[in-house]
Amino acid sequence: MIRPGSTLGILGGGQLGRMIAMAAAELGLRTHIYAPEENSPAFDVAAEYTIASYEDEAALVGFAKAVDVVTYEFENVPSETAATLSAHALLAPNAQALAVSQDRFLEKSFIAGLDIPVAPFAVFANEDELLEAVARIGRPAVLKTRRFGYDGKGQTMIRPETDPVTAWDALGRAPSILEGFVPFEREVSVIAARTASGGFAAYDLCANEHRNHILDTTRVPAGVSAGTEAQAVAIARAIADALDYVGVLAVEMFLVNDAQGERLVVNEIAPRVHNSGHWTLGGAVTSQFEQHVRAVCGWPLGATSRLGRVEMQNLIGHDVEAWERILAEPGAHLHLYGKAEARAGRKMGHVTRIFDESR
Amino acid sequence: MIRPGSTLGILGGGQLGRMIAMAAAELGLRTHIYAPEENSPAFDVAAEYTIASYEDEAALVGFAKAVDVVTYEFENVPSETAATLSAHALLAPNAQALAVSQDRFLEKSFIAGLDIPVAPFAVFANEDELLEAVARIGRPAVLKTRRFGYDGKGQTMIRPETDPVTAWDALGRAPSILEGFVPFEREVSVIAARTASGGFAAYDLCANEHRNHILDTTRVPAGVSAGTEAQAVAIARAIADALDYVGVLAVEMFLVNDAQGERLVVNEIAPRVHNSGHWTLGGAVTSQFEQHVRAVCGWPLGATSRLGRVEMQNLIGHDVEAWERILAEPGAHLHLYGKAEARAGRKMGHVTRIFDESR
Structure with a gap:
């Protein structure tokens, strides 16, 4: 059991690491970011940071020894890196979750092996x-x-x-x-969390719209039947249990609506907090970032209930120039990632809007 | 106008500075804490920090030049410190707000001069x-x-x-x-914000209970008449306007209920975010910390509406040992300040509970 005052190590210094670090600080944890890029956005909100490559074994060992538990913000953590870290610190989610999600063939085979529909x-x-x-x-x-x-x-x-x-x-x-190719009606995802002791909690299914292959908008609820919603959660739970998963995971799915009726086909797993879960920050009782921290620390999971109908919009590249207009919009929650340059395709921030359920 | 990516300087490294820094980071600002104490809680969530005394003129000038706007978490900023900072950076709230709130005689005279009831x-x-x-x-x-x-x-x-x-x-x-001595029925406070252009927003009046002279519990709504609620906000506005105030301020008042009926007597002003406003973090659309950041940056103020009936309880000294039980309580929002040692009387964290308005 990790206690407040302990140090959470986070591999990766982007916006996901940044938002995990802030959630950890809210719960009284210190944070230590490990990332190869100077001026990583997460450094600005962390107690410590290490700038080193993911292949630098000495730096990894030093980092692992300086923290109480290690997590990560991206699934492409090299397996050697994960092994080095695991030898000196608790790593959550575990190396198996990384291995499965890094390789589409392994991932698809694993999911199909659980009798979960895939393409x-x-x-x-x-x-x-x-x-x-x-x-x-x-x-x-x-x-x-x-x-x-x-x-x-x-x-x-x-x-x-x-x-x-x-x-x-x-x-x-x-x-x-x-x-x-799956002729899908909508792309949906489940954000769920599992603890080492088997505790599990899922947020409501969300519907995702992409623009130029990058997530643009997430809407919750997803507008599917209760049966489909329950199926989505059951799928996430089966995957999490089979991986002995610890932390937040995202399962991206296609919603198909054809002669066989409404059903789900799993596309991929992300063993981490996920862009389609950003709506939970302000839109649910517990954010996915806090939930991830709770899970990796071995703490009880928080309530996942929604505060209303929620829309999350990514601010990509120059979208961020609308920041002042968004700040003036009553009830819009603006989140900016502290990135200096608004390059095309770069995720600069997001805005969450919460509406009465009835509207 | 301060833009995202700018640096907010914060004088003081305690929990208030820490929560201001996190709110600033959410809006894409960098933060720089200035505090005399090593291991100040706010350092852990800030991009930069300076450890120096409030009388160290060279350090103050260096700090002021390194940031775009300076604010503070405590009202006892020495006037020479405020003057030095003001010479090299925007200081908000201004030096006048500090001067008035630092001296009870000046404070009481100022408030009485506005025809606002005081003892x-x-x-x-x-x-x-x-x-x-x-x-x-x-x-x-x-x-x-x-x-x-x-x-x-x-x-x-x-x-x-x-x-x-x-x-x-x-x-x-x-x-x-x-x-x-004011024979009061309850202690109440208004948390309000004002911008340089005269924008003003107040949160609902809250009722405060103290234990050993330290704030223990804040409840919102305060359970007063609509007329009293409106009077409280009018008082806060008159004070803020008269000080040409920029930022969040708290006005502590006594609620008196005697032969003359229900009425308010102002006790004191805090020219900063305030413990009795912690309920807004998770309990209102915009937290007092975000509101303060918006105000000092010259940005539009956020919505102050409540998300329900709210109770905030301070975790003082060993109260914090209940952290695990609180984490297990559905819907309780735990906030810990990252302080190493739980000394008696020390504010270690707080917990916010939000209920349906009807319950």
């Missing part, structure tokens, strides 16, 4: 196997690199007219999988 | 004048040092049997005032 998928090692996979799964399909894909990067559509080999070439022939 | 009071320079004041004001009365009183320190009751001169001796014969 049809196939792994391939060469051109012949790729063509065979396309023939079996059909078109449209999506070619995705097994590792390091995010915000639409590392993936490409295989349409009726696409040459699969050319498409694979465009991905640098990186190890990839082929996925059947 | 009868008298200043005295020697024993004869003290005895004359006691004769005029009557007993019971309260002898209070003009400066540096807080949490019941620097004051003593003059009861029917008390020798006034002995009582004054007990205060070290410090320059003091004598105040008539």
Whole structure:
């Protein structure tokens, strides 16, 4: 059991680490950020920080020894880094959660193995196997690199007219999988938390809209049936239990509504706080950031109830120039990440609006 | 106009500075704390800090030049310190607000000059004048040092049997005032904010209960008539306007209910965020800390509406050992200040509980 006054180590210095650090400080914890980039946004709200690469073993050992528990804000923590940290400190979520979520093939296989619906998928090692996979799964399909894909990067559509080999070439022939395209009605996600003792709590399902493959807006409730909502939570719980997961996790899903009715197909897992959970900061009794801190410290989970109908809008790149107008809007909650330069596609902040449930 | 990315300087490194710093970071500001004490709680959530005395002119000038606007968490900022800072940076609230609130005689005279009810009071320079004041004001009365009183320190009751001169001796014969004792029903306070352009917003009146002269519990609403509530806000506004005030201020008042009916008598002003406003963090749309940041930056004030009926309880000294039980209580919002040692009388944290208005 971690006590207030202990130090939470956070790998990664972006806005997620920053918001975890603030939630930890609210609960009386000290924080120590580890990130390779100078001027990382999270440094500004942390008690300590270390600037070093994720491959710097001496720095990692020093960091792990200086803190009481280590968590992270991104799933691409190298497995060697996770192993080094685990040898000297409590790491939560665990290395298995990282391994599964880092590799789309492992991830899909793991989820399918729990009898949870996923898109049809196939792994391939060469051109012949790729063509065979396309023939079996059909078109449209999506070619995705097994590792390091995010915000639409590392993936490409295989349409009726696409040459699969050319498409694979465009991905640098990186190890990839082929996925059947899911004709979804909406993208939804569940933010949930699990503790080491098996405690579990989920927030209401949220509906996500993307713009240029980057999350633009999250709306809660998602407008699905109670049965679908319950199914989503059951899926998140099954995944969390199977990973012996500790912390907040996000499960991104497609909502399909076809002849078989309304149903969910899991897209991917993020073993961390998630952009589609930002609405919980101000929009739910306990924010996902506080919930994550509670879970990794072995503390009781907080209430996940919503304070109303919630909309969260990302401020991407120059969107942030609207900050003054947003501040003047009654009841709008502005969150800025302290990033100096508003580059295109860069997440600069977000705004949360909470409405009476009836409106 | 201060822009996000600018640096807010905060004088004082306790829990108030800490919570202001976190609110500033949420809005994309950098923070720089100036405090004499090593290991000040606010350092852990600030981008920069300076450890130096409030009399260290070189350090003050360096601090003022390094930030875009300076605010403070305590009213006993020496006037020379305020003057030095004002010469090199924007200081908000202004030096006048400090001067008035630092001296009980000046404070009472200023408030009475606005035709706002205060307890009868008298200043005295020697024993004869003290005895004359006691004769005029009557007993019971309260002898209070003009400066540096807080949490019941620097004051003593003059009861029917008390020798006034002995009582004054007990205060070290410090320059003091004598105040008539107000037979109050409840202690209440208004937390309000004013901007440089005259924008004004107040939170609902709150009722405060003290234990050993330290705030124990704040409840909102205060359970007074609409007329009294409106009078309280009008008083806060008159005071803020007269001081050309910028930032959050607290006005502590006595609620009297006698033959003349329910009415308010102002006790004192705090030119800063205030313990009796902690309920706004999670209990109102905009916290007093965010509101203060908005005001000192010249930004629009946020909405002050409550999210329900709110109770805030301070965790004093060993009260904080209940942290785990509080974390397990659904809907309780725990805030800990990161102080290492739980000494008697020390404010270690607070807990806010929000209930449906009807319950």
